[in-house]
Amino acid sequence: MILQTLKLIRIHHWVKNIAVFLPVFFSGQFIEIFDDNSIYKLVILFFAFCFASSIIYIINDSIDVDKDRLHPVKSLRPIASGFFTKKQAFFIAGVFFIVLSYFLFLLEDSIWFVVSYFILNILYSFKLKNIAIIDVTCVSLGFLLRILAGGFAIGVIVSQWMTIIVFLLSMSIAFAKRRDDLTIKNDNTILRKSQSGYSIAFIDIAKGICFSITLIAYIMYSISTEVIERLGTDKLYTTSLFVFIGIMRYLQISVVENKSGSPIKILSKDIFLQLVLLCWILLFTYFIYF
Structure with a gap:
């Protein structure tokens, strides 16, 4: 119960x-x-x-x-x-x-x-x-x-950078979830009414665009003068490496493995993503607080 x-x-x-x-x-x-x-x-x-x-x-x-x-x-x-x-x-x-x-x-x-x-x-x-x-x-x-x-x-x-990054990253993951609905449906079963407005090709393009802009926005955030002055470091751009690797891994899970239905489940089970996220957090924390 x-x-x-x-x-x-x-x-x-x-x-x-x-x-x-x-x-x-x-x-x-x-x-x-x-x-x-x-x-x-x-x-x-x-x-x-x-x-x-x-x-x-x-x-x-x-x-x-x-x-x-x-x-x-x-x-x-x-x-x-x-x-x-x-x-x-x-x-x-x-x-x-x-x-x-x-x-x-x-x-x-x-x-x-x-x-x-x-x-x-x-x-x-x-x-x-x-x-x-x-x-x-x-x-x-x-x-x-x-x-x-x-x-x-x-x-x-909340800076414009965080607003853009959070919104686009969420869009990317949401598109990946919709892709999962299209890949598992059988006999033209409609699992969502919105499925009629999607195709796997469209979602892959939309997801790729959102992830790409997310990465670009993050890099611009990490090298912006405002952020460098506020945090007191010009090395924040190095964390972009883990953002890039994380995005590539998520795309691999979505497109190659066709397992993008639950982001929480993916993160809880995928050791690769866990290590990338941990490295990003540790490095970011070091630059901001130490």
């Missing part, structure tokens, strides 16, 4: 909400937020997004239950498999909404980012996910709202 409940709320996807901590990390002020208790605001914001996203997952799974039963992986989800009825799932969502309301009460001004995220994803669940290109844009905007909320909560300005 507990395991199925955790699957229902997609607790493994809560890691995505760590994005609220990124603005302060990249600003070089991560240590300072512990001194003035600003970390408290980010922790509350993190859990607010966690509970909001879990409610959305339950609503989305309830809407898509018939289509999910045709999917080789999604058919194992708690509602699609029949472990939870829709009524039981909505009861859990109601409990989560009560907890979310408490967190929203504590958030003060940054509440509007979570509310906007919630409304956007409600619209996504009922309508926008059925419109090609708009669907992946909504996913990307969700990540962007997390980033903006994290910066706003503690007074850190």
Whole structure:
């Protein structure tokens, strides 16, 4: 029961909400937020997004239950498999909404980012996910709202570089997920209504463009005068190597191995990507804080 409940709320996807901590990390002020208790605001914001996203997952799974039963992986989800009825799932969502309301009460001004995220994803669940290109844009905007909320909560300005990089990287990964739907469908089964607006060739081109611009934007960020002066180092460009290798590996997983359905699952199982990400984090942390 507990395991199925955790699957229902997609607790493994809560890691995505760590994005609220990124603005302060990249600003070089991560240590300072512990001194003035600003970390408290980010922790509350993190859990607010966690509970909001879990409610959305339950609503989305309830809407898509018939289509999910045709999917080789999604058919194992708690509602699609029949472990939870829709009524039981909505009861859990109601409990989560009560907890979310408490967190929203504590958030003060940054509440509007979570509310906007919630409304956007409600619209996504009922309508926008059925419109090609708009669907992946909504996913990307969700990540962007997390980033903006994290910066706003503690007074850190989110730069145009981070905005561009986060949005385009999210678009790239979202396109890769759509590619997975096209590669696993059988007998012309429609797993998503937006599939009619996609083809594997189109997605590969769109994904390649987004990843390419992401890499270019990151390199420009790492060598910009503003960033060099703020962080006090002109060696940040060396971290671009790991960004490039990481993108190449993800493209390989998507195009060669046809396994781009779940970014969280990919990252949790692919040692190559884990090592690249770890090296990038360590090197970036060294340049900013040491």
